[in-house]
Amino acid sequence: MNIEQSKKLSIIDFLDKENVTLKKKKGNAYWYLSPFRDEKTASFKVSKKENLWYDYAIKEGGDLVELVKRMYNKHSVSDALAYLASKNITTVDKAIETAIAAKEYTTTKMNDVKLLPLSNHSLLSYFSSRRIDITIGRMYCREIHYKVEQKHYYGIAFGNLSDGNEVRNPYFKGCIGHKDITLLAHTFNEWQSGCLVFEGFMDFLAYMTLVKQQDRWFVVESPCDYMILNSVANLKRALQYLDRYTHIHCFLDNDQAGCKTVESISNVFEYRVTDESFRYADYKDVNDYLMRKKRTASE
Structure with a gap:
């Protein structure tokens, strides 16, 4: 990979693959929690149109190569390019096309929706x-295919109680059908006295x-x-089902929304609730813990 090739790679897609938290989008501006430090208010901005980043706290910015050098202490351009070459990052044009598709996806009627075994x-x-x-x-997901204005799209589908599907692919997450919680028995048709609560299916x-x-x-x-x-x-909906459990274990995100949700559940069910976030206190969420934990020989 050379410099010109790296300029065609999407910073937005790179940050998603590196599990950097996106807090909000406004037009072409994507605001993230800075990958350089712990913070609660997003100060790291990416311009989708220009494919450039800027960190307002440290007053630094640049292209994707400069970002990799800063994030991973790469001392040379060649080291940064080698790191990027090892990643499957989409190009800017493809990222913009997918973002447009995602917008249509949420506002336009889907046709020819099909659910298949996951194989893509x-x-x-x-x-x-x-x-x-x-x-x-x-085991838990299926592959969903659908059309928007005669264009074909697909993603990972995770079903909910209202026969809707949470949909995820490397560039987009959303819902087809009615949004709702998912409740799964530990053993088929054998409900337990305890329940683990997660924010998202990943x-x-x-x-x-x-x-x-x-x-x-x-x-x-x-x-x-x-x-x-x-x-x-969906918390209000969730509380109706949690009432049946004597032990509620919360594995929610380590952010303001996650903390408030745990607090709300605890206010209702009091001593029945355990906040399990201490298990991943140094990580953003359960998947972040999994991604960053040291691999073992058996993996």
Whole structure:
């Protein structure tokens, strides 16, 4: 890879693959929590149109190569280019095309929606990039195909209680159908007295991967059911179902919204609630813990 090739790579897609938290979008401006430090208010801006970044706290900015050098202490351009070459980053044109498709996706009627067993290579590669076990991904998710204005799109589908589907691919996440929580029994048709609560299904899949890896520090010992909020906005709906449980284990994001959600659940169910975020206190969420934990020989 050379400098000219690197300029065609999307900074937005790179940050998504590096699991940097996107806080808001306004036009062409994407605002992130800075990848250079811990912060609660986003001060790191990316211009999608110009494909450049700027950190307002340190008053520095530049292109993707400069970002990689700054994030990973790469001392030369060649080291940064070598790092980028190892990543499957989409080009700027493709990223913009996908972003436009995502906007249409949420505002335009979908046609020819089909759910299939998960087999698409790029979707399975997306799981691998998030260190999600492929077998687990296939167990809980399906592959969804749909058309918007005669253009074909596809993604990973995760079902909810209202027969809607949370949809995710490397460039977009959203919902087809009615948005709702997902509730899964630990064993088919055998409900438990405890329940684990996750914000999104990628965190749930990450947790199930950690179960398979026998991560004894992270995994709750007693068998529990699984609730995925699919959005903290679904909290009121979730409370109706959580009332049946005597033990509620919250694995929510380490951000303001996640903390407030745990607080709201605790206010209702009091002593029944355990905030499990201490298990990943130095990480943004469960999937971030999985991605950054040291690999073992068995993985």
